[in-house]
Amino acid sequence: MKLTNENYFSIEADREYFSVSQFKSWVKCQAATLAKISGEFEESYGKALVVGSYTHAAFESDEEFERFNKENQSEIFNARGGKYADFKQADLMIETLKNDKFAMYAMEGEKELIFTAELFGVKWKAKIDSINHSRNSFTDLKTTRSLSQRYWSDKYQKYVSFIEAWDYVLQMAIYREIIYQNTGIYYSPYIVAVTKEDPPDKAVLHFDDTRFQFELDYVEHLIEGFKQVKSGEKEPTRCGKCAYCRETKQLDGTIEVEELLV
Template sequence: MEKQKLQLNSQNYHSNQANKDYFSVSQFKSFMDCQARTLAELKGEYTRPPSTALTVGSYTHAAFEDDEAFSEFLENEHDSIFKARGGKYAEFVQADMMIETIMNDPFAMFALEGDKERIFTAELFGATWKIKVDSINYERKTFIDLKTTQSLSSRYWSDKYQKYVSFVQAYDYVLQMAIYREVIKQNTGEYFNPYIVAVTKESPPDKAVLHFDNSRFDFELEYVQTMMNNFIQVKSGEEKPIRCEKCAYCRQTKVLNNTFEIEYLLD
């Protein structure tokens, strides 16, 4: 019999035990970036330095969840948000502007209507996945993810797509929507339509509600499937993790034993 997996709730969703028991989109992306670092994090041997960007992201999400969640967040993260002499740090002043931009837009607020921060799990590609949906609307059969970005029209080179893409593909948000869509299907019996409510870090912020052509999802699911056997084996310790040799973890743990030709400096 398989070991009982952690019963997920909002308190333990991001815990190390939850990450050991479940795959998630962010863990998949982390395995794509560096298997060695991801495994070291799961084992508790390495912790990524705390990032203000992550706190700002959670701050923005809490603002749209409800007043209680937001007050609780402000209390818990008080010292990272408020300066000792009063007022908020610049990143949070900017976040307030972004939150206000969305809150003042009736269409964006209409799009965000639904149950907030709902957790679902499902079996996919030989593993159990966890997802947390920013907003899900059972009547409309839609779900929404709130995203902040530099600018709506920024172009990024993508090795995955072999072309210039928008922030949505560059940050694998199509992949995220494809996985969420499958997990929600397993829980509700129906495919829900994903949307992104995007707001930019520009001053004043730009905004958009984005939908997806359904034809985009098959490619993403196949892409995930081709990687998963390997990731599952690495996670269970059956296979050795590959080091990216570029991230902070790899640089910190690097041991030289050979030379390489200068050609390999760029790849």
């Protein structure tokens, strides 16, 4: 299957390829992920996905931003022609970055390019926010609550920043390998982060190279199991907590009070 902007996010593409977001979904709940790529279950993201795409479109090009606004008019604009609160907040974040020369410099490059590669015996797809072939670098745009917020991480067994908490280091490590397979060069990843605070905070983040091997080992350790579930060789495990698991839950007995917190 040849990936294009039209089919990149399709179920067919998700069946044939792994992606970082799909990998994160497998880690969270195998049963829900399998149901999603079988078309049996659709996850509800509310407005978050549209707001995210809106913000990305603003940095892609003026034409793309205009097209996106037209296409999603009813979700962005209220009856009086004003924007809904989520999009007003997004405008504030967009403006903050557009007024910062260094942030704009970091985002210079070709936008939303699709790459594929084989890693750990499976096919992967990636859409890179911004890639700069003359600097051998790529950049991803992230919005977050606050730059310094701490989150407990079971994966790292310590308090971490939003970057580790949302597996953005893993994302950068995988993208770096995918780009390497296509260009023969390891590109340097950057994240341009902007917060949902008023006024928004911002930062351009680079990554110490020593962070990547841990993430690649982590993916390698888990991918074989996910591959087997995806191909139907193995039954998926249920997380028991997500929307899909709650929706499809059938009780067959009682649980002791202690089990509620397991």
